[in-house]
Amino acid sequence: MNYSAEQLERYSRHIILQEVGVEGQEKIGAARVLIVGAGGLGSPAALYLAAAGVGTIGIVDGDVVDLSNLQRQIAHYTKDVGREKVLSAEEKMVAINPDVKVQTHRMLLKAANIREVIRDYDFVLDGTDNFPTKFLVNDACVMENIPFSHGGILRFDGQTMTVLPGRSSCYRCTFRQPPPPDAVPTCSQAGVLGAIAGMLGTIQAAETLKYFIGTGELLTDTLLSFNALNMTFRRVPLRRQDSCPLCGSKPTITELVDYEQTACVIK
Amino acid sequence: MSAEHEIAASKNLRGVNCPMNLVYTKVAMSEINPGEVLEIILDDGPPINNVPGSVKKEGHEVLSQARLDDGAWSVLVRKGG
Numbered sequence: 478m479n480y481s482a483e484q485l486e487r488y489s490r491h492i493i494l495q496e497v498g499v500e501g502q503e504k505i506g507a508a509r510v511l512i513v514g515a516g517g518l519g520s521p522a523a524l525y526l527a528a529a530g531v532g533t534i535g536i537v538d539g540d541v542v543d544l545s546n547l548q549r550q551i552a553h554y555t556k557d558v559g560r561e562k563v564l565s566a567e568e569k570m571v572a573i574n575p576d577v578k579v580q581t582h583r584m585l586l587k588a589a590n591i592r593e594v595i596r597d598y599d600f601v602l603d604g605t606d607n608f609p610t611k612f613l614v615n616d617a618c619v620m621e622n623i624p625f626s627h628g629g630i631l632r633f634d635g636q637t638m639t640v641l642p643g644r645s646s647c648y649r650c651t652f653r654q655p656p657p658p659d660a661v662p663t664c665s666q667a668g669v670l671g672a673i674a675g676m677l678g679t680i681q682a683a684e685t686l687k688y689f690i691g692t693g694e695l696l697t698d699t700l701l702s703f704n705a706l707n708m709t710f711r712r713v714p715l716r717r718q719d720s721c722p723l724c725g726s727k728p729t730i731t732e733l734v735d736y737e738q739t740a741c742v743i744k
Numbered sequence: 745m746s747a748e749h750e751i752a753a754s755k756n757l758r759g760v761n762c763p764m765n766l767v768y769t770k771v772a773m774s775e776i777n778p779g780e781v782l783e784i785i786l787d788d789g790p791p792i793n794n795v796p797g798s799v800k801k802e803g804h805e806v807l808s809q810a811r812l813d814d815g816a817w818s819v820l821v822r823k824g825g
Contacts, residue, residue: 480771489767495802499774 484576499738500659501690502530506576508689511535511598513586513614515562517674518604518628520552525682526602527570527577531689533576534570535598539560539585541557549671585611588733591617600688601625602681608655609736615640615648616733619724624688626681626696631662633670635677636702638715639684642724645697649730650718658737749807749820752780758816762790766798769821773804778825781807785816792817 479486480502491497491505508531512519515538540562542553550562557565562583570579582594591613595601601623603614611627618625619642627648628637640647677731680701687693700713722729755772757765769784776782786792796806796819803824810818 485767487769489764492767492770493763493798498802499771520769 483694484530487574487576491529493598496692497690501692504689504691505530505686508600508685509533509535509598510600510602511537511595512602512604513537513682514606514611515540515550515552515566516546516604516606516628517549517669517671518678520550520566521553521600521675521678522602522604522682522685523566523570524573525679527574527579529682530574530576531685532578533580533598535580535582535594536563536566536570537584537586537594538566538583539583549669549674551675569628586613586617586734588613591733592621595619595623597673598623600685602685603627604678604681608661610656611648612652612736613733616723616730618642619647619649620733626684628677628681630669630673630677632667633673633706634702634704635673635680636700637677637680637684637696638700639688639696641695641697645695646715646717647721647724650721650725651700651715651725653722655736670705673703676703676705711722746823749781749822751778751783754783754785756785757791757795758785758787758814760787762794763822765791769795769799770802773799773802773821773823774795778823780823782821782823784819784821785812785817788815788817792819795819807821808820 478670488502491502492499510526510531512523515536523536542560542562542565544558546553552566552569561583563583567579567581570577595617601618603625605611620640626639626640684696698715700715703710719725753772755768757768766814772782786795799821801808805822807820807822812818
């Protein structure tokens, strides 16, 4: 690819990194990433991936911006309240970097539609706010053999892992099934320190970029969790489980299912 | 000294500050083959003090640095494998 002088200046701080260079930036430019959820995690991820020059970024969300989102969902501004989140996010991403092609998917991902949507991308970044969709993203990505970054935040805590289907442990290797509805409070019921959305979403964005550059160590077979109240970080080693109902040797999950949704019932 | 090495490409980086001179050097290096030689012309001061070291760290070989009549420097770099 031939970069313009303006593009070379825009991406100069990537290009001068030995681990990135011209070749790494070209890989970023050719990358197709789907961000699931234009919320707390999806917002910083979308902005940083756009800034980084990821060539095609898809963003999925069926919601409109709510005033209570603005405390942490930094792609959305006060003027955007009531507007579709995907359109609000697209506007900011393109404003940061007009090189980036943004594909908006205003929809809720379901068992019936997710595989078709993710199939168009090389990597999926899960920024969803509920367990049913996290399992759906994991299962669909494993079935479609698409690498993804799992992420979740609540109160002062965050956790993330990167999954390379067939090569590293999947979310279900460790967490067999969603917790019962109402067993776990959602963000809207429990609260969340806004800044930790940025902490976790940017870790996911960095993992995404590293995947395409092909350098360093990904958070595969590793659950990284932090508690921002004490600012402690912990890495939990994980292993692929032969008994995993999804990616084990005798899978029992061969079709996608929609679990009961309980997310964000309180505003 | 240029006669000793066949120069595959030359990049005039007079007036180009750090770190854009390194960016343009890396772009030029990506366009030649391992073993080929790139000539870069760098300003005196921070450019000549920084770019050759950065290029070495990237695994390339700095063959020579020569002062030119206008005070700039001609640096020959052989691309690493």
